Amino acid sequence: MDDYPLDGTAALPPADIAAAWERELPGVPTSSIGVLTPLWRAAKTLAEERRRTLARLGLDAATLDLLSTLRRSGPPYTLTTRQLAAQTLVTAGAISQRVARAERDGLVVRQASTASRRAVAVVLTDAGHARVGTAVRALLEHEEALVAALDPVEREALGALLARLGTAAG
Amino acid sequence: MDDYPLDGTAALPPADIAAAWERELPGVPTSSIGVLTPLWRAAKTLAEERRRTLARLGLDAATLDLLSTLRRSGPPYTLTTRQLAAQTLVTAGAISQRVARAERDGLVVRQASTASRRAVAVVLTDAGHARVGTAVRALLEHEEALVAALDPVEREALGALLARLGTAAG
DNA sequence: GCCTCAACGTTTAGACCTAAACCTAGGGAG
DNA sequence: CTCCCTAGGTTTAGGTCTAAACGTTGAGGC
Numbered sequence: 070m071d072d073y074p075l076d077g078t079a080a081l082p083p084a085d086i087a088a089a090w091e092r093e094l095p096g097v098p099t100s101s102i103g104v105l106t107p108l109w110r111a112a113k114t115l116a117e118e119r120r121r122t123l124a125r126l127g128l129d130a131a132t133l134d135l136l137s138t139l140r141r142s143g144p145p146y147t148l149t150t151r152q153l154a155a156q157t158l159v160t161a162g163a164i165s166q167r168v169a170r171a172e173r174d175g176l177v178v179r180q181a182s183t184a185s186r187r188a189v190a191v192v193l194t195d196a197g198h199a200r201v202g203t204a205v206r207a208l209l210e211h212e213e214a215l216v217a218a219l220d221p222v223e224r225e226a227l228g229a230l231l232a233r234l235g236t237a238a239g
Numbered sequence: 240m241d242d243y244p245l246d247g248t249a250a251l252p253p254a255d256i257a258a259a260w261e262r263e264l265p266g267v268p269t270s271s272i273g274v275l276t277p278l279w280r281a282a283k284t285l286a287e288e289r290r291r292t293l294a295r296l297g298l299d300a301a302t303l304d305l306l307s308t309l310r311r312s313g314p315p316y317t318l319t320t321r322q323l324a325a326q327t328l329v330t331a332g333a334i335s336q337r338v339a340r341a342e343r344d345g346l347v348v349r350q351a352s353t354a355s356r357r358a359v360a361v362v363l364t365d366a367g368h369a370r371v372g373t374a375v376r377a378l379l380e381h382e383e384a385l386v387a388a389l390d391p392v393e394r395e396a397l398g399a400l401l402a403r404l405g406t407a408a409g
Numbered sequence: 410g411c412c413t414c415a416a417c418g419t420t421t422a423g424a425c426c427t428a429a430a431c432c433t434a435g436g437g438a439g
Numbered sequence: 440c441t442c443c444c445t446a447g448g449t450t451t452a453g454g455t456c457t458a459a460a461c462g463t464t465g466a467g468g469c
Contacts, residue, residue, distance in 0.1 A: 079325050081311075083398065089311040094376060101382040103398045104389070105285065111405035112282035113328060115275065118408050120457085131425065141251075141259040150448060155249050158283060163426060165449050170424080187434055187447050206264060212271040218407030219274070219400065227400045228253065228273045230393060235281035237388030238288050290427090301455065320418060333456055335419050340454080357417050357464050412468085420461075431450075438442085 083107060104234070115215070122211050126204045133208070135167045136176060136201035139193045146193040149182055153191060176200060253277060274404070285385065292381050296374045303378070305337045306346060306371035309363045316363040319352055323361060346370060 081089075083106040087099035119130055128136075138156050139146050150168070154161045168191050171177045176197030182188035193201070216224055251259075253276040257269035289300055298306075308326050309316050320338070324331045338361050341347045346367035352358035363371070386394055 080328060081326065086311065089313070090375065090379070092313070093310055094372060097376055097379050098383040099379065100391075100394070101379060101386045104386050104394050104401075105382060107398045107401035107405060108278075108282060108285070110328070111401045111408070112278060114405045114408045115278070117457095129424070140263055141256065143259070143262070151446085156251065158250060158280070159425095160427060161448065162428080162450080166425080169449090185435090185447085189448065202264060205260065206267055209260070209267050209269065209271060212275060213268040215408045216271045216274050216404070218403055221270075223400060224270070224274050226396065227404070228277045230389065230397045230400075231274075231277035231281045233388055234386065234397070235277060235284045238281070238284045238385045287427095299454075321416085329455095330457060331418065332420080332458080336455080339419090355417085355465085359418065410469105413466100414468105415464100415466090417464085418462085421459085423458095424456085426455075427453095429451085432448085434445100434447090436443100436445090438444105439440100 080110070108234075115212075118215065119208065119212075122208055123204065126200075126207060128200070128204050131163075131167050132171055132174075132176070133201065133204055135164070135171055135191075136193065136197050137205055139177070139191065140198065140201045140205070146198065147180075147190050149188045149190060151188070171197070250280070278404075285382075288385065289378065289382075292378055293374065296370075296377060298370070298374050301333075301337050302341055302344075302346070303371065303374055305334070305341055305361075306363065306367050307375055309347070309361065310368065310371045310375070316368065317350075317360050319358040319360060321358070341367070 083103045086106060087102045090097055090099050090102075116130070123129060123133055134157050135153065138153060139148060142148055148156075150161055150164050153164045153168075157164070159167075168177060168179065172179060176194060178192050178194055180190045180192055182190040219227065253273050256276060257272045260267055260269050260272075286300070293299060293303055304327050305323065308323055309318060312318055318326070320331055320334050323334045323338075327334070329337075338347060338349065342349060346364060348362050348364055350360045350362055352360040389397065
């Protein structure tokens with residue numbers, strides 16, 4: 070995966086991509102490219118960075134997302150499948166699979182919910198509790214260093230612009 | 240997948256996530272959350288939007304990425320596996336699988352490269368050429384509408400900040 | 410002329426996701 | 440009491456990705 074021999078054909082600057090489409094499909098609107106291409110690339114680069122960091126800790130992003138949602142919910146560190154799906158922005162089917170893997174690894178357990186007999190309560194085990202604490206500390210420290218490329222004012226502006234773009238599409 | 244019954248537990252604002260970690264793990268640095276959470280969410284929302292748009296056209300994002308990279312390269316609309324991997328930011332293995340699916344669907348063909356006997360030339364078929372033209376027009380028009388939530392100055396600023404963040408991590 | 414190593418592709422194992430089918434448990438209408 | 444519909448979960452089919460193992464094919468050293 071590391072390094073491709075960059076034989077003159079690496080990722081193009083957004084302006085070049087827009088110019089290429091203008092040539093191939095004259096008249097097509099290209100102004101979104103200047104925003105979305107950097108967005109895809111930043112998200113991908115940061116996701117890879119996160120994956121590498123987590124791999125050293127024996128976790129993956131999906132499992133961390135599950136465990137950290139439970140941990141952030143506070144005592145008694147329990148949420149239903151449905152609640153997890155809503156907070157993590159994935160489908161209930163995906164949660165079901167994540168929980169199955171995490172349960173296999175002893176990080177969570179499934180119990181009958183006290184509230185409703187239909188619901189399933191996903192509970193963080195002691196091992197899961199400890200694991201997510203360590204991982205989140207490491208991850209937040211690492212990511213703090215990455216966003217340090219921007220000063221506080223720029224970070225604020227970037228977060229706000231992304232939130233507006235995200236809600237515009239949602 | 241549509242709508243979760245939002246039983247009071249939807250996606251939290253970044254500030255609340257940061258507060259929860261400060262409570263669970265006192266002293267942990269949380270300032271990256273204000274940038275990265277909106278970034279993940281915007282990327283995910285826009286990716287879903289793109290998936291829906293492409294599904295109506297009978298394409299998926301991975302295939303479009305392959306076909307559009309070939310189309311943007313201009314005549315003779317041919318690149319090697321390695322060149323495709325470099326430009327699309329995925330591994331050569333992923334390209335190999337994408338090409339296999341696209342070839343099965345008659346959108347590209349594999350030929351021996353004229354330049355090197357080791358290399359494989361992936362060539363856009365007429366069907367692939369037409370398909371990508373239609374899809375890219377539809378997609379760029381749709382995405383133009385999405386980024387219209389930001390004015391030109393904001394779009395410029397957002398693209399520049401994302402580019403800096405992406406290269407800082409890369 | 411051989412040998413070895415690097416480059417190019419493909420394949421495989423393991424994880425992940427969505428959409429859709431499927432099961433079960435309750436609640437409400439009659 | 441029964442029937443049906445809905446909500447919560449799980450399962451399955453199909454597609455996606457990475458990392459790593461595995462063939463080949465050239466190219467350069469000796």
